[in-house]
Amino acid sequence: MAPDRTPPPEVICTGLAKVFDSGTEAVQSLDLTFAAGQTTALVGPSGCGKSTVLRMIAGLETPSSGEVQIDGAPPAETLRKAGLSVAFQDPSLLPWRSVRGNIELALSLARRPIDASAIDQLIALVGLDGFGDTRPAALSGGMRQRAAIARALATKPGLLLLDEPFGAVDELTRQQLAQDLPRIWEAQGTTTVLVTHSVSEAVLLSDRVIVLSPRPAKIVADIDIALPRPRMAEMVRETAATDLIEQVFTALSDGMAAADRPLAAQ
Amino acid sequence: MTSLTVESPATGQLRGSRATPWLGILIVLAGWELAGHLLTAAFVLAAPSEVIGYLLREWQLMGRALWTTLGNAAAGFLIGNLAALLLAGVALLWPRSERIVTGLALLVFCLPLVATGPILRVFFGPGSGPQIILAALAVYYTTLIPLLVGLRAAPDSWFDLVRSYGRGRFAALIHVRAMAALPYFFTGLQIAAPAAFLGAMVGEFTGAEKGMGVLTIRALRALDVEMTWAVATVATAVAILAYVAIGSLARRVLLSDPPVILATPQSARTQRTAWWDAVLVTLLALAIWTSALWIFNLNPFFAKGPTQVFDALFIAADAAATRATLGGALSETALFLIPGYLTGLVAGAGLAIVLVLAPALSSTAMPLAIALRSVPIVTTAPLVVLLLGRGATGTITLVAIMVFFPTLVACLHGLRQTPGQVLDVFDSYAAGPVTRLIRVRIPAMLPAFFAAARMAVPASVLAITVAEWLATGSGIGSLMALSASLSDYDMLWSSVVIVSALSALGYGLVGMIERRVLATYAPEQLS
Numbered sequence: 001m002a003p004d005r006t007p008p009p010e011v012i013c014t015g016l017a018k019v020f021d022s023g024t025e026a027v028q029s030l031d032l033t034f035a036a037g038q039t040t041a042l043v044g045p046s047g048c049g050k051s052t053v054l055r056m057i058a059g060l061e062t063p064s065s066g067e068v069q070i071d072g073a074p075p076a077e078t079l080r081k082a083g084l085s086v087a088f089q090d091p092s093l094l095p096w097r098s099v100r101g102n103i104e105l106a107l108s109l110a111r112r113p114i115d116a117s118a119i120d121q122l123i124a125l126v127g128l129d130g131f132g133d134t135r136p137a138a139l140s141g142g143m144r145q146r147a148a149i150a151r152a153l154a155t156k157p158g159l160l161l162l163d164e165p166f167g168a169v170d171e172l173t174r175q176q177l178a179q180d181l182p183r184i185w186e187a188q189g190t191t192t193v194l195v196t197h198s199v200s201e202a203v204l205l206s207d208r209v210i211v212l213s214p215r216p217a218k219i220v221a222d223i224d225i226a227l228p229r230p231r232m233a234e235m236v237r238e239t240a241a242t243d244l245i246e247q248v249f250t251a252l253s254d255g256m257a258a259a260d261r262p263l264a265a266q
Numbered sequence: 267m268t269s270l271t272v273e274s275p276a277t278g279q280l281r282g283s284r285a286t287p288w289l290g291i292l293i294v295l296a297g298w299e300l301a302g303h304l305l306t307a308a309f310v311l312a313a314p315s316e317v318i319g320y321l322l323r324e325w326q327l328m329g330r331a332l333w334t335t336l337g338n339a340a341a342g343f344l345i346g347n348l349a350a351l352l353l354a355g356v357a358l359l360w361p362r363s364e365r366i367v368t369g370l371a372l373l374v375f376c377l378p379l380v381a382t383g384p385i386l387r388v389f390f391g392p393g394s395g396p397q398i399i400l401a402a403l404a405v406y407y408t409t410l411i412p413l414l415v416g417l418r419a420a421p422d423s424w425f426d427l428v429r430s431y432g433r434g435r436f437a438a439l440i441h442v443r444a445m446a447a448l449p450y451f452f453t454g455l456q457i458a459a460p461a462a463f464l465g466a467m468v469g470e471f472t473g474a475e476k477g478m479g480v481l482t483i484r485a486l487r488a489l490d491v492e493m494t495w496a497v498a499t500v501a502t503a504v505a506i507l508a509y510v511a512i513g514s515l516a517r518r519v520l521l522s523d524p525p526v527i528l529a530t531p532q533s534a535r536t537q538r539t540a541w542w543d544a545v546l547v548t549l550l551a552l553a554i555w556t557s558a559l560w561i562f563n564l565n566p567f568f569a570k571g572p573t574q575v576f577d578a579l580f581i582a583a584d585a586a587a588t589r590a591t592l593g594g595a596l597s598e599t600a601l602f603l604i605p606g607y608l609t610g611l612v613a614g615a616g617l618a619i620v621l622v623l624a625p626a627l628s629s630t631a632m633p634l635a636i637a638l639r640s641v642p643i644v645t646t647a648p649l650v651v652l653l654l655g656r657g658a659t660g661t662i663t664l665v666a667i668m669v670f671f672p673t674l675v676a677c678l679h680g681l682r683q684t685p686g687q688v689l690d691v692f693d694s695y696a697a698g699p700v701t702r703l704i705r706v707r708i709p710a711m712l713p714a715f716f717a718a719a720r721m722a723v724p725a726s727v728l729a730i731t732v733a734e735w736l737a738t739g740s741g742i743g744s745l746m747a748l749s750a751s752l753s754d755y756d757m758l759w760s761s762v763v764i765v766s767a768l769s770a771l772g773y774g775l776v777g778m779i780e781r782r783v784l785a786t787y788a789p790e791q792l793s
């Protein structure tokens with residue numbers, strides 16, 4: 001609709017690896033292609049390197065080797081055009097700005113026009129009606145995360161990177177958000193990468209689920225989710241979905257077993 | 267009312283209790299009035315009613331003096347805070363310079379105002395130059411330190427956010443760093459406001475024509491008890507008002523109280539780099555000193571350079587005599603300074619612990635302590651000397667009071683920062699209050715205690731030199747005043763160098779003890 005839309009890009013990671021200065025090897029040679037306009041979920045045990053992958057795609061972390069290409073260019077190019085946004089694992093709202101103020105800041109950082117009614121719509125969509133002028137300190141953890149999602153969507157990015165966006169949200173609201181939010185990014189046509197710990201959420205939201213091994217992250221399974229859209233929260237209880245969920249779980253525990261790391265050691 | 271429960275953005279620390287200090291103030295006033303009437307014959311204490319009477323009679327004199335001092339203090343406040351901003355900017359643009367900047371800043375902060383005053387007076391002649399500069403010197407360090415902390419206070423993820431929209435360091439500075447540093451800046455300003463008033467007053471002690479400092483000297487010379495008390499009361503009231511005014515301005519802008527910061531947290535640097543820094547700072551200070559004399563082309567009769575001071579101390583024919591005089595004065599000072607300093611520390615920490623064990627008491631005492639911390643104790647030096655005499659008791663008490671309030675506030679703050687969950691864990695083991703105190707609260711208090719102990723070193727040196735100069739006539743403060751009036755500039759500059767160096771060394775020594783103690787009792791507090 002608006003002319004400031006960036007079309008969804010294709011993201012290609014080749015031989016992507018990260019070893020931190022501390023010596024921690026977080027990601028080991030990852031080859032991955034995120035198709036334009038698709039939603040891909042990354043699941044994997046805690047600490048396996050999911051956030052690190054996301055940060056490398058966003059150009060916030062330099063890979064130790066390998067590279068990320070967004071529509072054939074390095075992430076810096078996309079950053080320059082403010083063509084992506086990240087909902088960080090920790091909501092990172094600026095405490096001296098209200099929910100609305102935080103969204104406005106994102107828009108002005110991205111050099112986008114500020115449209116008050118569009119902001120109100122977004123706030124309502126994430127269920128924060130009436131909290132637009134509240135500062136983050138007076139919001140619950142889940143409310144802050146929803147505000148961060150609204151902020152990430154506000155700039156209408158071509159590439160949307162969500163790091164456990166619903167981690168602190170209660171189960172029912174989670175289902176509601178999982179049902180409503182994809183409509184926005186589908187309507188906007190974004191390439192979405194979603195990190196989540198909830199397998200059912202991964203299945204419900206995405207076109208494809210990538211299961212990662214314990215650290216250093218390697219791909220254990222790459223599962224296509226061919227469920228019809230729009231998807232409703234109830235679908236997670238239908239056989240088609242439960243089969244897929246089962247498949248992801250199996251891959252996760254295979255990954256754990258292969259890494260010879262029992263759950264307790266994580 | 268939500269604004270009052272908002273956590274500090276950057277630190278998430280507890281906010282001060284909102285109880286008003288009125289009850290405490292009333293109690294103090296009543297006790298003072300009573301004592302005033304009991305001690306009428308002793309000519310040491312004027313009751314509040316007498317002070318008010320004096321102020322009503324002499325309001326024109328007092329008003330003019332106050333106006334002059336306020337003007338000088340405001341100018342110094344402005345200059346000092348601008349200097350702090352500038353230095354913080356340098357440290358921000360060139361992070362490696364930070365330790366050198368803070369080291370030099372500390373050394374300059376350790377200059378004994380009592381001696382810098384007369385030296386500046388010679389440079390500037392009559393007028394308000396020295397007052398303004400002393401006011402600036404009294405404030406820039408207490409603003410610089412919180413600013414440096416504040417500029418680092420924003421978590422990395424806020425900077426990632428700015429970068430994720432393709433923006434660089436400048437946008438991050440405007441939207442994140444500056445905003446996150448604002449509460450800390452206000453903390454600095456809040457402490458600086460009374461300190462500027464103090465600096466201006468000390469500047470006026472050094473032969474100014476008008477101002478509150480001049481009235482102080484006049485009252486002391488005339489042994490005018492009412493006037494002494496009236497001047498001290500007005501100075502105290504102005505200091506508290508300035509502190510409260512900036513605090514409420516901060517609350518309005520930030521919607522929360524400014525955080526409590528007393529000194530930079532100890533950095534994780536090794537002992538060796540610390541020595542190396544000290545050497546570098548000393549060399550730089552000497553270079554700046556020499557080149558300043560050269561650039562301003564000052565009369566060598568009163569403007570002494572490093573070589574002349576070295577000459578006076580070690581080479582000249584009377585060098586041994588100079589050293590003996592200095593040594594004698596310094597040991598006189600140390601005899602009162604060290605007990606006073608230690609008493610203040612122990613009393614401050616002790617009362618903080620008592621108040622935590624008796625929380626009902628602390629809701630009255632805490633606001634009072636915070637307000638009294640803002641009082642430039644030095645302006646009340648004449649009172650303490652009037653009350654307790656010019657001997658050991660008066661001087662030691664003055665130093666102790668100077669150290670006491672900041673220590674109390676810092677320790678209360680540290681004690682309240684004990685993480686609730688940790689106490690819950692101890693509760694679940696049915697640990698008694700004493701166990702909790704020793705195992706959880708005191709270790710949590712230690713960093714704040716040591717921060718206060720470090721900052722108290724230059725403060726107590728200031729207190730004792732002023733007391734010696736104004737009242738007791740002994741020790742290094744008196745020696746500096748005497749050298750100034752006798753135009754013995756070799757002695758004056760030598761004293762300045764030695765006092766600053768000793769203060770800075772004392773600060774470093776407390777820092778070393780701090781590292782040792784924290785490493786043993788609270789290793790998690792060392793970064």
Ligand SMILES: Nc1ncnc2c1ncn2[C@@H]1O[C@H](COP(=O)(O)OP(=O)(O)OP(=O)(O)O)[C@@H](O)[C@H]1O
Pocket residue numbers: 020021022024025026045046047048049050051052053089215
């Ligand atoms: N800046 C850093 N410096 C050093 N090590 C880091 C850094 N960031 C992350 N790591 C390490 O890299 C590994 C992967 O971290 P990452 O945050 O990517 O995990 P994650 O999969 O997102 O975990 P979670 O699901 O718990 O969020 C961890 O072992 C972590 O300790």
Ligand SMILES: [Mg+2]
Pocket residue numbers: 050051052089163
């Ligand atoms: Mg993560």
